[in-house]
Amino acid sequence: MSTPCSTSSGSSGSLSFDLSSYLADQRHIINTTLAGIIKREFDDSRLCRAMSYSLMAPGKRLRPILCLAAAETVRPDIRPDIRSDIGSFHHLGTGADDRIPAASSPFHDAMVTAACAIEMVHTYSLIHDDLPAMDNDRLRRGQPTCHVKFDEATAILAGDALLTLAFETLSSQRLRDAFPQTDVLLRITGILSCAAGYKGMIEGQMQDMIAEGKTLDIESLKRMHNLKTGALISASVTIGALIGGATPDQIRHLNTYARHIGLAFQVADDILNVEGNPDMMGKSVRTDRDRNKSTFPGIIGLDHSKRFAAELVNNALQAIKIFGTKADALSALASYVIYRKR
Numbered sequence: 001m002s003t004p005c006s007t008s009s010g011s012s013g014s015l016s017f018d019l020s021s022y023l024a025d026q027r028h029i030i031n032t033t034l035a036g037i038i039k040r041e042f043d044d045s046r047l048c049r050a051m052s053y054s055l056m057a058p059g060k061r062l063r064p065i066l067c068l069a070a071a072e073t074v075r076p077d078i079r080p081d082i083r084s085d086i087g088s089f090h091h092l093g094t095g096a097d098d099r100i101p102a103a104s105s106p107f108h109d110a111m112v113t114a115a116c117a118i119e120m121v122h123t124y125s126l127i128h129d130d131l132p133a134m135d136n137d138r139l140r141r142g143q144p145t146c147h148v149k150f151d152e153a154t155a156i157l158a159g160d161a162l163l164t165l166a167f168e169t170l171s172s173q174r175l176r177d178a179f180p181q182t183d184v185l186l187r188i189t190g191i192l193s194c195a196a197g198y199k200g201m202i203e204g205q206m207q208d209m210i211a212e213g214k215t216l217d218i219e220s221l222k223r224m225h226n227l228k229t230g231a232l233i234s235a236s237v238t239i240g241a242l243i244g245g246a247t248p249d250q251i252r253h254l255n256t257y258a259r260h261i262g263l264a265f266q267v268a269d270d271i272l273n274v275e276g277n278p279d280m281m282g283k284s285v286r287t288d289r290d291r292n293k294s295t296f297p298g299i300i301g302l303d304h305s306k307r308f309a310a311e312l313v314n315n316a317l318q319a320i321k322i323f324g325t326k327a328d329a330l331s332a333l334a335s336y337v338i339y340r341k342r
Contacts, residue, residue: 017328017329017331019329019333019336022332023336026061026068026069027061027065029068030061030064030065030112030115030116031056033109033113034055034056034119037113038056041165046150047154047161050146050157050158051161051162051165053150053158054126054127054158054159054162055120055123057123057140057141057143058141059123060340060342062233062265063118063122063232063233064115064116064118064119065115065333066236066237066258066330066333067118067237067239067243068111068112068240069240069330069333070238070239070240070246070330071111071241071243071244072240072244072329073240073241073254073326073327073329073330074241075244076326078108078111078244106177106178107178107179109174110174110178110179111243113169113172113175114169114170114175114188114243115239115240117166117170117192118166118235118236120162120163120166121162121166121192121196123159123162124158124159124162125159125232126140126141127145127147127156127158128155128156128159128205130145130147131152131155131156132147134205134209135287138284139283139284146158163196166192167189170185170188171185171189187242188239188242188243191235191238191239192235192239195235196232200231200232201228201229201231201232204224204225204226207223207227207228208293211224211293211294212291212292212293215294215299216294216299218299218300221294221295221296221299222263225262225263225266226262228266229265229266230259230262230266233258233265234258234259234262236258237254238254238255250322250323253320253322254319254320256315256316257317257334260315260316260319260334261312261313261316264313264337264338265337267296267305267312268340270288270295270298271297271302271305271306271309272285272341273288273295274286274295274297274302276341276342277341280342281341296308306338310338312338313334316334317331317334
């Protein structure tokens, strides 16, 4: 989106939020941190080249951005003054809140690193989802998929390695030093592993494969995508909330927000698969129809799907009204989820 995103009437945020600048700034920070991890940890092996190829492909970075936005919603002083010095992560905060010391550069770096672990898990899932045994896609993020660029075996191992690297990153001494409450890291690790595992994303992928060639009812389709897509999006928001030191009531509201935008994201993906521009999306379109997959447009129609996505976003915005303008970023991201072009 190239223009500031106006929040809808369901939000109590400001009338206008410069989402384009926000996304650009957060992507810069995330990409810089990912590049630093690659430089620090990777060698020039074929495996590391494949991992880096997929991880640094030009993606939306929505999940780590949601993580950071959730943390900023409950702790606004966490957000650095990016415009004054985007390279040093200079902080505006006073650090007055003693739950977690936000006003330190090491803490912000650690927070971004934790968000990058989420992106590693997401990238692993894309690599495996694109494999010939699954969706057999040849284009992802505007470039050949990992198994096309390298080979199938390398792609499988690159995905495996990114998944394990995510948890190695979360358990690193760098993060343990930055988070004085060790239970926060343990909870984050548990949330991410559950969302990515057999009770979350992987089960959703399994259901998606089994459902090919079948017509699902709408409730079954919702359940499948709440697992396949929604679980990791929800985890991203919850992890950010925990990093920010959210109260149980705040987490409850943020979880409701995340659950609705997670499903809205998938509805929007289904719509884009029908009428999206492959050059803008960086991946093939109309593949769901070719694989005879159940989709929201296929079951309830294109127009109804668009109304349903808007309803989900409105429900999400209602859930975060309690945060007022502190949730401006989350409000704008909710609208971005369904109005994006890729």
